Each structure stands twice: as structure tokens, then as C-alpha cells.
Amino acid sequence: MAPYDKGANSRADRSDRARHPNGTPAARSAKHRGFRAPEPTAPRQKQRWDAEERRSRPSSGERPNWEPRDSRGSRPAWEPRGAGRPARGDDRAPRSFDRNDRGPRRDDDRAPRRDSGDRAPRSFDRNDRAPRRDSDDRPRRFDRDERAPRSFDRNDRAPRRDDNDRAPRRSDRDDRAPRSFDRNDRAPRRDNDAPRSFNRDDRAPRSFDRNDRAPRRDSDDRPRRFDRDERAPRSFDRDDRAPRRDNDDRPRRFDRDERAPRSFDRNAPSSHGRPDAPQAPRRAGTGSQGPSAPRRDNDERPRRFDRDDRAPRSSDRSTERTPFVPADDVKLEKLQAEATIAADVDGVTFGDLGIGGNISRALAELGAASPFPIQAATIPDVLAGKDVLGRGRTGSGKTIAFGAPLVEKLMEHGGGTKRKMGRAPRALILAPTRELALQIDRTVQPIARSVGLFTTQIYGGVPYGRQEGALERGVDIIVGTPGRVQDLLNKGKLDLSEVVISVLDEADHMCDLGFLEPVQEILRATAEVTPQGNRAQKLLFSATLDTQVAALVEQFLHEPSVHEVAGEDQASSTIDHRVLVVEQRDKDRVLEELVAGEGKTIVFARTRAYAERLAEQFEDAGIRATSLHGDLNQSRRTRNLSLLTSGRVNVLVATDVAARGIHVDDISLVVQADAPDDYKAYMHRSGRTGRAGKEGTVVTIVPRSRRRKIEGILEHAEIEADLVESGPGDRILAELAAR
DNA sequence: AAAAAAG
Numbered sequence: 001m002a003p004y005d006k007g008a009n010s011r012a013d014r015s016d017r018a019r020h021p022n023g024t025p026a027a028r029s030a031k032h033r034g035f036r037a038p039e040p041t042a043p044r045q046k047q048r049w050d051a052e053e054r055r056s057r058p059s060s061g062e063r064p065n066w067e068p069r070d071s072r073g074s075r076p077a078w079e080p081r082g083a084g085r086p087a088r089g090d091d092r093a094p095r096s097f098d099r100n101d102r103g104p105r106r107d108d109d110r111a112p113r114r115d116s117g118d119r120a121p122r123s124f125d126r127n128d129r130a131p132r133r134d135s136d137d138r139p140r141r142f143d144r145d146e147r148a149p150r151s152f153d154r155n156d157r158a159p160r161r162d163d164n165d166r167a168p169r170r171s172d173r174d175d176r177a178p179r180s181f182d183r184n185d186r187a188p189r190r191d192n193d194a195p196r197s198f199n200r201d202d203r204a205p206r207s208f209d210r211n212d213r214a215p216r217r218d219s220d221d222r223p224r225r226f227d228r229d230e231r232a233p234r235s236f237d238r239d240d241r242a243p244r245r246d247n248d249d250r251p252r253r254f255d256r257d258e259r260a261p262r263s264f265d266r267n268a269p270s271s272h273g274r275p276d277a278p279q280a281p282r283r284a285g286t287g288s289q290g291p292s293a294p295r296r297d298n299d300e301r302p303r304r305f306d307r308d309d310r311a312p313r314s315s316d317r318s319t320e321r322t323p324f325v326p327a328d329d330v331k332l333e334k335l336q337a338e339a340t341i342a343a344d345v346d347g348v349t350f351g352d353l354g355i356g357g358n359i360s361r362a363l364a365e366l367g368a369a370s371p372f373p374i375q376a377a378t379i380p381d382v383l384a385g386k387d388v389l390g391r392g393r394t395g396s397g398k399t400i401a402f403g404a405p406l407v408e409k410l411m412e413h414g415g416g417t418k419r420k421m422g423r424a425p426r427a428l429i430l431a432p433t434r435e436l437a438l439q440i441d442r443t444v445q446p447i448a449r450s451v452g453l454f455t456t457q458i459y460g461g462v463p464y465g466r467q468e469g470a471l472e473r474g475v476d477i478i479v480g481t482p483g484r485v486q487d488l489l490n491k492g493k494l495d496l497s498e499v500v501i502s503v504l505d506e507a508d509h510m511c512d513l514g515f516l517e518p519v520q521e522i523l524r525a526t527a528e529v530t531p532q533g534n535r536a537q538k539l540l541f542s543a544t545l546d547t548q549v550a551a552l553v554e555q556f557l558h559e560p561s562v563h564e565v566a567g568e569d570q571a572s573s574t575i576d577h578r579v580l581v582v583e584q585r586d587k588d589r590v591l592e593e594l595v596a597g598e599g600k601t602i603v604f605a606r607t608r609a610y611a612e613r614l615a616e617q618f619e620d621a622g623i624r625a626t627s628l629h630g631d632l633n634q635s636r637r638t639r640n641l642s643l644l645t646s647g648r649v650n651v652l653v654a655t656d657v658a659a660r661g662i663h664v665d666d667i668s669l670v671v672q673a674d675a676p677d678d679y680k681a682y683m684h685r686s687g688r689t690g691r692a693g694k695e696g697t698v699v700t701i702v703p704r705s706r707r708r709k710i711e712g713i714l715e716h717a718e719i720e721a722d723l724v725e726s727g728p729g730d731r732i733l734a735e736l737a738a739r
Numbered sequence: 740a741a742a743a744a745a746g
Contacts, residue, residue, distance in 0.1 A: 432744075486744090
């Protein structure tokens with residue numbers, strides 16, 4: 001289907017073509033499976049980039065890439081073929097894309113690069129081969145992505161993947177791109193076991209991590225991070241806690257306690273059930289306030305907020321009580337978050353928080369055996385029917401923090417209507433990017449399924465049919481992105497009048513120009529009160545929740561309780577921040593040296609074109625790399641991201657589309673080829689690493705002229721980083737890459 | 740200014 005390929009659009013097109021072996025999807029439709037010899041196309045595709053670039057980079061030769069890689073990893077399979085392949089050179093560029101696509105040969109796949117040599121050629125060939133493709137190609141691609149994993153996976157993930165894989169395949173054919181993806185996400189799971197699938201998805205990555213992860217996974221999700229810092233603490237004892245805390249160390253929590261009061265006070269209400277109510281108010285603001293020591297962890301964060309807070313200054317606000325004040329930077333403060341510390345959560349179970357048995361079991365299967373701080377903090381309030389503002393880094397458990405109580409709440413309201421055909425959705429979860437929406441659904445769907453509720457994804461870049469069909473059949477929870485939701489809303493295909501719980505993930509970003517308006521329109525279309533006469537709920541979450549959300553809070557929320565998790569900030573710690581001042585002309589070479597390491601790396605570029613260019617440059621240099629940005633069609637986006645999560649590539653060059661929320665296990669290095677726009681961007685980008693308590697490194701490349709800017713950003717983010725001048729061949733590059 | 744989000 002053409003549709004999915006909306007790729008037809010300009011950019012997309014190119015990318016698609018470039019990437020798709022054959023024509024692109026569009027082509028497909030026309031030709032439909034293939035037919036035409038795409039030869040011409042193929043070549044061209046890549047050409048665009050290739051042409052120029054290749055010239056410049058002759059060397060990149062194919063093999064090298066592989067080989068190196070192979071050596072590293074897997075690759076066995078492809079070798080055979082590879083050997084044969086002749087010219088990859090030309091193809092290469094194309095290849096890169098192709099590669100991605102190529103999934104076909106699994107064998108190859110495994111070796112990511114697989115065919116190195118082959119690829120290019122092959123892919124094209126394939127194209128040409130129309131015949132095969134049908135079968136092979138497409139399937140392959142998708143498959144590959146998936147498959148590849150499989151093979152690999154198996155080792156690691158075997159189980160999951162299967163699902164994933166399959167789904168894809170089937171779909172593939174049809175539309176392939178779209179579907180497959182969809183499937184991946186959805187289909188598989190549902191059919192089978194929702195849980196699993198999810199797991200897979202989630203896990204998969206991890207699994208990939210294989211070594212480590214598989215096991216962990218469970219833990220991974222959250223545990224890790226928190227664990228470290230917080231958990232120790234303990235307890236939920238909440239009540240008790242206070243006392244303990246001291247001990248804990250965890251300053252944070254305690255902090256919370258201390259703080260908590262404050263903010264919480266306001267929130268007080270919120271405390272509702274929860275004893276703990278952790279609350280330390282955000283801290284920072286108060287920051288100074290309390291116990292310094294403990295907080296330190298907090299400190300970091302606070303800082304961020306600080307900004308917000310600072311100005312405002314806390315106490316005042318608190319007193320004010322307004323739960324929310326607009327404007328000022330204060331935002332958060334006003335929000336006055338209560339900081340929950342890990343300690344509080346110790347010993348607490350989801351059941352203690354009010355979550356039912358089925359959901360608790362589903363959570364356990366997802367790896368969430370016990371609640372993390374942000375969850376312990378927000379779940380009670382959500383169940384109490386309150387509006388909630390939660391600040392917590394993705395991965396800290398935000399998704400479950402709103403997902404679990406949302407489902408629990410829906411059960412209460414919903415009761416038996418659940419399965420009614422054509423029933424209107426009662427909950428809505430919005431995210432700023434499709435990938436994040438998919439990731440959220442992977443977690444929420446199994447939770448919902450555990451109690452007989454259904455979720456459906458409503459996001460752009462894929463055909464309408466499936467989404468409209470799901471809505472017609474009736475679903476309970478919508479997980480999507482603003483554009484498509486608004487689109488279907490306006491087309492009368494989506495009825496939000498019965499939505500009693502709305503969630504905005506990355507809420508501050510959702511208030512940015514371009515997002516705010518659609519979001520407002522969507523929220524206006526949701527119910528104001530529940531069938532029982534209670535106020536419909538609004539939940540806003542983000543790692544950088546600040547006053548930016550004031551507009552929405554004032555317009556749609558009612559006396560929200562604000563929560564944050566102490567110690568969650570990126571600043572927290574396990575991340576080593578570096579800034580390299582590099583001559584503009586040396587930038588690309590420096591970047592190449594930085595991403596040459598073995599660990600998973602995400603490189604952030606300011607524009608799509610640069611992200612694409614860098615990915616190709618890296619590939620040509622023999623580095624397994626791919627890209628993620630808005631110029632790619634959705635299937636490509638999904639696939640490329642999975643290439644990284646599965647480990648088939650270890651370098652992903654992306655625009656800020658990947659800055660927020662995306663969780664990939666074991667990212668050891670984040671490179672900012674272009675300085676971030678602001679401190680928030682810095683925090684979100686760097687937050688892709690250092691997860692789970694693992695160590696991570698963030699290297700920001702800046703030209704001399706930007707030195708000042710980056711220093712300001714770091715200051716604002718309250719991050720300390722070494723800033724040094726560097727150039728190609730510097731030892732530091734190899735050292736950073738080696739981590 | 741760019742990116743993302745509908746096509």
C-alpha cells in the first residue's frame with residue numbers, strides 16, 4: 001500500500017526509494033509487488049546520497065565494514081554470500097538502505113551487515129529481480145528486521161521475536177511496510193499473548209543485550225535505576241519512613257519526606273491514600289532547604305527544575321497553594337512536586353497501591369515486580385481520581401505510573417461495558433512521536449489485556465484502515481500521536497466524548513508550538529465528567545515537566561497533585577559528560593572516530609539531512625549504522641530503530657525524534673553531533689544512556705563559536721562536563737569510543 | 740531554525 005508509504009511524499013519518497021530495494025512502496029502499489037525491474041530505481045535511490053558521498057569515500061568499501069563487524073559479532077551467515085558478491089561498492093550507498101531492508105536473508109541478517117558486499121548488489125538485484133522479491137524481498141525486509149533478530153534473538157529472545165517476526169512477515173506482503181509494523185507492534189501481541197509480545201519488544205532489545213539483559217529485563221526496566229539510588233531506601237513505610245530515611249541515605253527520599261510535606265501539602269489532598277506521599281517537593285526549589293546532603297541526588301534535578309523553581313521560589317508558592325500557577329518559570333514548583341524517594345517504595349507492592357491482582361501479575365510479567373518511586377507516588381492519586389503531574393525520566397517507570405492506574409480506573413468505571421462492539425474509548429494516551437506511542441502501547445496493552453480491555457494505536461504514517469477498523473470494533477484505550485488522533489476525530493471516526501482519563505506523555509513537549517493546538521482540540525473533545533459525575537482526569541508526565549505546561553494545566557486540570565522522583569535526573573550520575581570543541585572541518589572525522597566503538601551509540605544531529613548523511617558516512621567507513629528521522633517512512637523508522645535495539649547495528653544517527661522517551665537498552669554512548677537547542681533537549685538526549693544504573697557517556701561536539709552556548713546549556717541543566725579542544729586522531733576520541 | 744505531527 002501506497003498509503004503507508006505515504007512515503008510518496010517527497011522526502012519520504014526519497015528515502016523510501018533509497019531504501020527500498022525495489023521501488024518503494026509506492027512503486028509497489030503501482031507495480032505491486034514488483035515488478036518492474038527496479039533496477040534503475042535502485043541505483044538511483046541511493047545515488048542521491050551515494051553519488052556524492054561515495055565519490056568522496058571510495059574506501060568505504062563494503063567489506064571492510066562487514067568484516068570488522070563480523071569479527072565483532074555475528075556475522076557468520078552472510079559470509080558465504082558475501083564472498084561472492086562483487087561489487088558492493090556501487091551499491092553501497094544504496095545498500096545501507098538496502099541493508100536495512102534486506103532482511104531477507106536471515107542468514108545474512110544475523111550478521112548485520114550481512115552481506116556486506118552483497119548487500120548493495122543484492123538489494124538491487126532483488127529489486128530487479130522483481131520476482132523474487134515478492135517473496136523474498138519484502139518479507140525479507142521486514143522479516144529481516146525481525147528475523148534477523150530471531151536468529152539472533154533466539155539466542156536471546158527467541159521466544160518473543162517469533163511473534164514479532166511473524167507478524168511482520170505476513171503483513172509484509174500486503175502492505176508491508178505499514179502492516180508489518182503494525183503487526184509487530186500490535187498484531188503479534190494481541191493475538192498471542194499480549195504480554196509476551198510486549199515483552200518481547202521491550203525485552204528484545206534487552207535480550208539483545210543478551211548477556212546481561214535477558215535476565216534482567218525484568219529488573220531492567222526500572223529497577224535498575226531506581227534501585228540504585230532510591231531503592232535502597234525503602235520504603236513504603238511511608239509513614240514510618242520518615243524516620244528511616246535518614247538512614248537511608250538516600251537523601252532524596254528523605255528529602256522527600258521533608259519536602260514532601262511541602263509540596264505535598266498542597267497536594268496534601270493527594271496524599272490521599274498514600275502514606276508516603278513522598279513528596280518532597282521538588283526540591284530544589286526548596287532545594288536549598290532541606291537537608292542538603294541527602295538530596296544531592298535531588299540536587300541535580302532540582303537544578304533543572306530549579307530553573308523553574310528558582311525564580312518562583314518555593315515556599316511562597318507552596319503557600320500559595322495554587323496548585324498550579326501558570327506562567328512564570330515556576331511551573332513546576334507550583335506544581336510543587338512531591339519527591340518520592342525510592343526508599344519509600346521499598347516493600348510496597350502494586351496491590352498496596354490499589355492495583356488489582358490481574359494487573360499486578362501483568363506488571364510482573366513486564367518486569368515490574370514492585371513499584372518504582374514515581375509509580376508509588378502517582379498511582380494512589382490517579383486511583384483517587386485526581387489530576388496528576390508527574391516528573392520522571394522515561395524508563396523510570398512513568399509509563400506504568402500512569403498506565404497501570406489508568407487501566408485499574410477504567411475497570412471501575414467501565415465495568416461490564418468493556419467488550420461492547422463499537423464502544424467509544426474511555427482513555428487516551430498521547431505522545432509526541434510515533435515510536436514513543438508504540439513503546440507506550442507495548443507496555444499498556446498487556447496491562448489492559450490482563451483485565452479484558454483493549455488498546456489501539458492511532459498514529460500517522462500508516463494506513464487508516466486498520467486503525468479505523470479497530471475503532472469500529474470498539475476499543476477502550478487509545479495510544480497515539482496528536483496528528484492522526486485529531487485527523488480521525490475530525491473525520492468523525494474517533495469519538496472521544498467518553499474519554500474520562502487523558503494522559504500526555506512528554507507533556508512539556510506537547511505544549512510546543514505545533515503540538516499545543518492539536519492537543520487542546522483533542523482534550524476539548526474528551527469528556528468533562530465521568531458517568532458517575534466525577535471530573536474526568538488529566539495526567540501529564542515528563543522528565544522535564546515545567547511551566548511550559550501551565551497553559552494546559554489551567555485549561556484542563558483541576559487541582560493537580562504534582563510528583564517527581566528524587567534522583568531520577570539524568571544528572572544523576574552514571575553519566576560522564578564531555579564536550580569536545582572541534583574545528584568545523586574536522587567534525588565528521590571526529591564523529592567517525594567516536595562511533596567506531598563497540599557499544600551501542602546514538603548520534604543526534606540537528607537536521608534530517610545531516611542525520612542521513614552521517615549514517616551513510618559511518619556505514620561507508622565500515623561501521624554498522626542506520627538513521628532515524630522524519631524523512632523516513634514509518635516502516636523504515638520502525639525498522640531502523642529495531643536494528644539498534646536488536647543489536648544489528650550499533651550506531652543510530654537520529655534527529656530529536658529519538659531524543660525523548662525512546663528506550664533502548666545498553667546505549668553506552670550518546671554523541672551530539674550538533675549541540676542541543678536547549679537544556680531540555682540536552683537532558684532528554686543524554687537520558688538515552690546511563691540507564692539502569694549503567695554507566696554512560698555523553699559527548700557533545702561543538703565548534704568554537706558554540707562553546708558559550710553549550711556552557712550555558714550545561715549550566716542550566718546543572719551538569720558538569722569537561723570541555724576540551726580536540727581533533728581527528730586525538731587519543732580521547734578512541735578512549736571515549738572504547739567505553 | 741528545525742523537528743515532530745496528518746496527508
